[in-house]
Amino acid sequence: MNQRLPVQGPQGDLLRLVATGRAESRAELARLSGLAASSVSLRVEELIDAGLLAEEGAGTSRGGRRPRRLRLSPGAGVLAVADLGAHHVRLGLLDLSGDPLVIEEHPCDITEGPRRTLDRIADAFDALLTEHVPAGVPLRGVGTGVPGPVDPATLRVVTPSRMPGWNDFPVAEHLATRYDLPVLVENDANLMAAGEARWWPGTENLMVVKAGTGIGCGVIAGGRLHRGRGAAGDISHVRVRSDSSVMCACGHPDCLEAYASGAALMTALTEAGIAVTRPADIVTLVNDAVPEATSLVRGAGRRMGEVLTVLVNFFNPDVVAVGGSLSAAEPLLTSIRAAVWERCLPLATRDLEIAPARAGRDAALQGAGALLLEAALTM
Amino acid sequence: MNQRLPVQGPQGDLLRLVATGRAESRAELARLSGLAASSVSLRVEELIDAGLLAEEGAGTSRGGRRPRRLRLSPGAGVLAVADLGAHHVRLGLLDLSGDPLVIEEHPCDITEGPRRTLDRIADAFDALLTEHVPAGVPLRGVGTGVPGPVDPATLRVVTPSRMPGWNDFPVAEHLATRYDLPVLVENDANLMAAGEARWWPGTENLMVVKAGTGIGCGVIAGGRLHRGRGAAGDISHVRVRSDSSVMCACGHPDCLEAYASGAALMTALTEAGIAVTRPADIVTLVNDAVPEATSLVRGAGRRMGEVLTVLVNFFNPDVVAVGGSLSAAEPLLTSIRAAVWERCLPLATRDLEIAPARAGRDAALQGAGALLLEAALTM
DNA sequence: CTCACTTCCTTCGATTTCGAAGATAAGCCG
DNA sequence: CGGCTTATCTTCGAAATCGAAGGAAGTGAG
Numbered sequence: 001m002n003q004r005l006p007v008q009g010p011q012g013d014l015l016r017l018v019a020t021g022r023a024e025s026r027a028e029l030a031r032l033s034g035l036a037a038s039s040v041s042l043r044v045e046e047l048i049d050a051g052l053l054a055e056e057g058a059g060t061s062r063g064g065r066r067p068r069r070l071r072l073s074p075g076a077g078v079l080a081v082a083d084l085g086a087h088h089v090r091l092g093l094l095d096l097s098g099d100p101l102v103i104e105e106h107p108c109d110i111t112e113g114p115r116r117t118l119d120r121i122a123d124a125f126d127a128l129l130t131e132h133v134p135a136g137v138p139l140r141g142v143g144t145g146v147p148g149p150v151d152p153a154t155l156r157v158v159t160p161s162r163m164p165g166w167n168d169f170p171v172a173e174h175l176a177t178r179y180d181l182p183v184l185v186e187n188d189a190n191l192m193a194a195g196e197a198r199w200w201p202g203t204e205n206l207m208v209v210k211a212g213t214g215i216g217c218g219v220i221a222g223g224r225l226h227r228g229r230g231a232a233g234d235i236s237h238v239r240v241r242s243d244s245s246v247m248c249a250c251g252h253p254d255c256l257e258a259y260a261s262g263a264a265l266m267t268a269l270t271e272a273g274i275a276v277t278r279p280a281d282i283v284t285l286v287n288d289a290v291p292e293a294t295s296l297v298r299g300a301g302r303r304m305g306e307v308l309t310v311l312v313n314f315f316n317p318d319v320v321a322v323g324g325s326l327s328a329a330e331p332l333l334t335s336i337r338a339a340v341w342e343r344c345l346p347l348a349t350r351d352l353e354i355a356p357a358r359a360g361r362d363a364a365l366q367g368a369g370a371l372l373l374e375a376a377l378t379m
Numbered sequence: 380m381n382q383r384l385p386v387q388g389p390q391g392d393l394l395r396l397v398a399t400g401r402a403e404s405r406a407e408l409a410r411l412s413g414l415a416a417s418s419v420s421l422r423v424e425e426l427i428d429a430g431l432l433a434e435e436g437a438g439t440s441r442g443g444r445r446p447r448r449l450r451l452s453p454g455a456g457v458l459a460v461a462d463l464g465a466h467h468v469r470l471g472l473l474d475l476s477g478d479p480l481v482i483e484e485h486p487c488d489i490t491e492g493p494r495r496t497l498d499r500i501a502d503a504f505d506a507l508l509t510e511h512v513p514a515g516v517p518l519r520g521v522g523t524g525v526p527g528p529v530d531p532a533t534l535r536v537v538t539p540s541r542m543p544g545w546n547d548f549p550v551a552e553h554l555a556t557r558y559d560l561p562v563l564v565e566n567d568a569n570l571m572a573a574g575e576a577r578w579w580p581g582t583e584n585l586m587v588v589k590a591g592t593g594i595g596c597g598v599i600a601g602g603r604l605h606r607g608r609g610a611a612g613d614i615s616h617v618r619v620r621s622d623s624s625v626m627c628a629c630g631h632p633d634c635l636e637a638y639a640s641g642a643a644l645m646t647a648l649t650e651a652g653i654a655v656t657r658p659a660d661i662v663t664l665v666n667d668a669v670p671e672a673t674s675l676v677r678g679a680g681r682r683m684g685e686v687l688t689v690l691v692n693f694f695n696p697d698v699v700a701v702g703g704s705l706s707a708a709e710p711l712l713t714s715i716r717a718a719v720w721e722r723c724l725p726l727a728t729r730d731l732e733i734a735p736a737r738a739g740r741d742a743a744l745q746g747a748g749a750l751l752l753e754a755a756l757t758m
Numbered sequence: 759c760t761c762a763c764t765t766c767c768t769t770c771g772a773t774t775t776c777g778a779a780g781a782t783a784a785g786c787c788g
Numbered sequence: 789c790g791g792c793t794t795a796t797c798t799t800c801g802a803a804a805t806c807g808a809a810g811g812a813a814g815t816g817a818g
Contacts, residue, residue, distance in 0.1 A: 064765020065813040228695025231726040316607025347610040443795025444783040
């Protein structure tokens with residue numbers, strides 16, 4: 001089950017081009033890889049013989065002979081990916097194109113510490129593999145998202161605020177002892193950004209904002225995930241303008257999170273005598289036109305927009321995608337847009353799109369697949 | 380004089396590695412290019428025969444035989460680069476390693492419009508070429524920085540605020556009619572960032588802040604210049620927190636530029652009855668311990684730091700380099716640091732360096748050389 | 759329908775690149 | 789000084805890659 005991919009050389013490039021959906025025929029592979037068409041044919045032949053690629057019907061003509069469409073063979077392998085949240089873990093299996101085979105969600109308490117949590121995930125992987133993957137189809141890589149910063153150099157979790165016992169734990173190494181395979185460990189917002197990027201083809205610079213219980217943000221710069229030193233994308237502890245002064249858990253006053261996160265909105269609603277237990281409840285209230293909820297969401301959007309103004313001027317992205325459970329509340333996006341359009345430089349907003357996230361609930365898992373694929377097919 | 384470089388294939392890679400200073404010997408070339416040592420030797424032989432590379436003595440041993448040091452041949456060619464400011468143009472010739480051969484500064488009024496300005500620059504180039512470059516040494520590329528946003532797709536200047544007559548002018552095309560060569564047109568802050576990056580080897584993510592008459596910023600993300608859609612790096616029109624309210628030229632209140640730019644400081648000093656005509660005068664006043672000047676610079680630094688706080692959390696760079704004429708005033712950097720350290724996430728500032736820019740006055744020209752080289756040796 | 763044209767893919771000899779082995783030139787150390 | 793180690797660079801047969809030519813399979817115009 002641990003058979004390595006025979007993809008050291010140019011074959012890896014070809015496989016990756018097909019896996020990521022960038023190429024579907026030998027001709028496209030030749031164009032994108034820079035190899036001669038004849039070499040592509042030879043390599044593709046080998047990949048088909050190795051059971052990694054498969055021919056599947058014909059594509060649409062571009063004015064000449066129709067291309068023979070190439071796909072990753074279903075037997076080429078699977079990836080096991082997880083997205084660890086505070087109380088739940090979402091995990092599943094993907095094929096090598098990053099498309100989901102099976103995804104499920106389990107309750108899970110990260111305060112149990114890294115070992116138990118990771119072992120639970122691995123057990124769940126094993127169960128899914130036995131049930132859904134025929135014998136002989138190899139597992140090609142394992143990846144997980146964690147709700148905290150990850151040092152990209154060591155793949156350890158660093159100074160996570162809500163993950164007691166995880167600080168400096170070598171997550172990747174621990175998983176690698178159980179799976180002798182490429183292992184990916186990444187912050188959940190970063191994974192979400194990587195997943196969302198698949199839904200915006202051609203978009204080189206993308207910001208993905210996750211408005212849920214907290215406020216997360218992932219960044220795609222130049223088509224690649226921007227990690228910085230592992231902490232990139234934090235926008236929740238930016239100081240916002242405000243009349244009063246609210247202390248944030250981080251010890252500073254007036255953080256965005258203290259005003260605009262789902263948690264902050266829930267607190268405010270509860271204080272107003274309106275019962276909510278999850279951010280999704282806020283969306284329901286807004287849809288039911290409860291004025292307090294709508295007004296709060298508007299304020300949250302305006303404050304997020306205010307922060308995004310700075311970042312849009314600076315980063316000048318093509319797209320700002322807004323996801324997370326709160327994003328289902330219409331007024332959020334509207335007021336973010338209003339704030340950004342009003343205050344940003346015209347040049348920065350000229351072609352800017354501020355839009356709902358497209359990837360849906362499995363964004364992070366899709367992102368894990370995309371990154372893992374790159375890793376698994378590069379070595 | 381317009382002989383193209385014979386560098387389509389892997390030879391281009393090798394030449395680029397030598398030109399950018401990343402490799403100095405055949406062995407290093409082999410390690411960095413991924414080619415076999417034997418292939419490298421063959422290619423290098425050809426490049427030497429073509430007069431592009433030259434052997435120059437021996438390098439230092441790493442424990443075995445000493446490498447034969449490779450350099451770009453002085454006859455390999457030159458680049459002509461300019462950095463256009465509001466009242467001056469700084470221009471010169473570089474060798475293919477990006478090192479300056481000759482640099483001079485002319486007064487120049489960009490309000491004369493693009494044609495006359497660019498023709499003046501080209502005339503100056505021609506004069507320098509006749510005087511400083513032996514016949515037979517070809518010009519390999521031409522580049523210029525402009526004090527406004529450049530659309531990376533069309534290489535036109537777009538909606539520049541202080542360049543009347545330049546809007547949408549095809550700068551690159553105009554230069555290309557005179558020089559049948561690779562042409563580079565780029566925003567000046569971006570060039571400065573590209574130039575500064577040469578002085579921070581190994582630094583993948585870098586912000587360069589230029590504190591002069593205005594406030595500019597260039598961004599290196601993942602080792603490459605981040606352009607966004609052409610407007611990236613603007614930080615001058617970010618709203619800062621303030622008690623009073625000052626209107627900025629852009630039409631919005633309380634822009635950073637209205638408080639912390641050299642122009643704003645000069646206005647404030649003049650109003651206080653202290654005569655200044657250039658940002659450099661402010662530095663003199665600070666060095667002479669004039670309290671009003673020092674206090675103003677401190678305030679400017681604090682406000683810049685406030686804005687940088689947001690960006691450091693978001694972008695999580697390795698280095699923030701502060702340049703521009705105001706950066707010579709000690710208190711500026713100090714108060715920027717204080718603001719960032721105080722408010723940023725510990726994780727983001729853990730390994731952050733906020734330091735004076737290293738590249739000096741010719742940063743933009745060096746950047747033009749670096750980018751142009753990439754362009755000239757890639758095609 | 760025919761014919762010109764485009765695109766996709768393969769065949770095959772020429773060229774490039776590789777990689778193992780060896781030659782060359784140092785440093786280290788007793 | 790003279791082996792021993794390390795590193796750089798070259799030689800040469802094997803393997804991969806290229807590119808021109810051509811066959812295959814489509815489109816579209818007359």
